Amino acid sequence: MAELTYREAVAEGIAQEMRRDEDVVFLGEDIGAAGGVFKATVGLLKEFGPVRVRDTPISEQAILGAAMGSAMTGLKPIAEIMFSDFLAVCWDIVANEIAKARYMTGGQMSMPLVIRTANGGGSRFGAQHSQSVENWAMMVPGLKVVAPSTPADVKGLLAAAIRDPDPVMFFEQKSLYPIKGEVPDGELVDELGTAKVLRDGDDVTICALAAMVPRAIQAAEILSSEHGIEATVVDLRSLVPLDTKTILRETAKTGRLVTVEENPRLCGWGAEVASIVADENFWDLDGPVIRITTPHIPLPAADELEDATMPSADRIVREVSEKID
């Protein structure tokens, strides 16, 4: 076991796959010589050279076009979109082209590519560099959507995403880049579409994603010590495919569901999870689903305002303890 940061795990995951497969190429803005704007790709240019690790112009549509064209003809590109907000600039290629290509070709072509992007708030970057947009991707049929919360998951899920024959949107939560965690030595390949139960409790099931996972765990400890409420915490890790088996099993066990997401309120992924649980587990529920989200506002820049916007451990504790007897 080595201790790696979340950002180091990104580079490790990419390097592991580039070493074993010449068809993996990596494209993006500032990923090579600069080592990534979040320093998550340091060392890749040196190891793999400028043919495989390509600094691109600031042209998100051209980046994803290059990725799509090359995925259709046998390469396995990884494209970085520096901030997930910028997906709006190239959403045509994501939603109209990449996501639909397999279907529109009647299954003739697959789209083995990964779009990595820095997602989410907590860094005081304001409304155009802090959004949590994994729900945008979740809404589009034909995309897989992954958002890891730990360095080990970053490496293992990124490797799995690169090997996957389908297009994978890989959302790295940017405030997690400095966090450290144990990562198993040697080749690491995880499985997409599998949630992880990180804490076991009988009273309530909290489903969280990415940066909301450590907050949910922290909240669970406080709920236990201060309120006598024992929470199960599920790290969804992937929205598409969604591990509904684990969600339903863990929700049926406690009879209560809490979703914690960074998405703005309307049509955040928690609404979908709540809907699935209401459909499938209605008679197992002991009370209403609790959705904890950011309010339906653009994310503000100021410390106090941003902190008040994103779900915190304190807010999770407050909402859960008030609504659960």
Added chain:
Amino acid sequence: MAEASKPKSVGKKSKTSTRKRSSKSSADAVQLISYYSDMLLIRRFEERAGQMYGMGLIGGFCHLYIGQEAVVVGMQGAIDDRDAVVTSYRDHGHMLACGMDPKGVMAELTGRIGGYSKGKGGSMHMFSKEKKFYGGHGIVGAQVPIGTGLAFAAKYKGTDGVSLTYLGDGAVNQGQVHEAFNMAELWDLPVIYVIENNRYGMGTSVDRASAAKDLYRLGEPFGIPGEQVDGMDVLTVRKAADKAVKHCREGKGPYILEMMTYRYRGHSMSDPAKYRTKEEVAEMREQHDPITNLSKIIVDAGKKSEEELKEIDKKVRAIVSEAAEFAQESPEPAPSELYTDVLVEA
């Protein structure tokens, strides 16, 4: 055709190497007949598609290529099986020129399981991996970064392949086209951007939509050589295509060909094309039709008689009739097809 009568070009270094129009090519009889029959196949196929649309056998959108046949046929003559092709939604002609089976194309138009995309793509979204035809894209301009990506992969893999990336005059005003131009020249990618200037982006003429009038010069700031070509003359197209393909194969980066062409029908089947005069259309059909003009060249040169050309037309019509029958007989896709091909692994 005023625009095409003075072909212009812009070179990477020598900017004023004006090329001469040459209808009197040294192309041999076999080649001429092959162009003739390939263009005629597209013409007859599209005429039949238009009829079937009118009969309600084809629904949705249907953008006919009638009038523009010389462009794809001339371009296709210059490439081989290393090369990839991608275009927009006016794509039936491109697919036939790529050698895709007319039956599979027509059956996709009628929404049948025998269509290239099993009925899930429709007129605008068809592909053939086998023939290296990468669509068939419904969003104006989107195929341009994708075609650039095809060239990126060809260069990365060292296949010597070239990407033929077609776009219309309307697409040149899309931002992603210029992103792609920049990347292609920056990385010396083997891509030929074939701008099919049929004078109208939907119902708006190029003059009213584009501040830049010489579309072949749009790559100039990036250093991409460009050339304006009489796209109504298959032999001229072929000559320009050879030059552009050579440029790409030699590793010199992208190339732009602006094909001055004309679509006889409306933008789509629902467009009566009232934004242009009947006289304009008639003039193009009568004076500049690529098929009629080539047939004159063939007959005048004594390569074939008019009767022999009629025999070719008969054969082409038979192929199209067979395609039309297949497209009506092929079963409709089963409801279970709804859920296949969304992902490889769900």
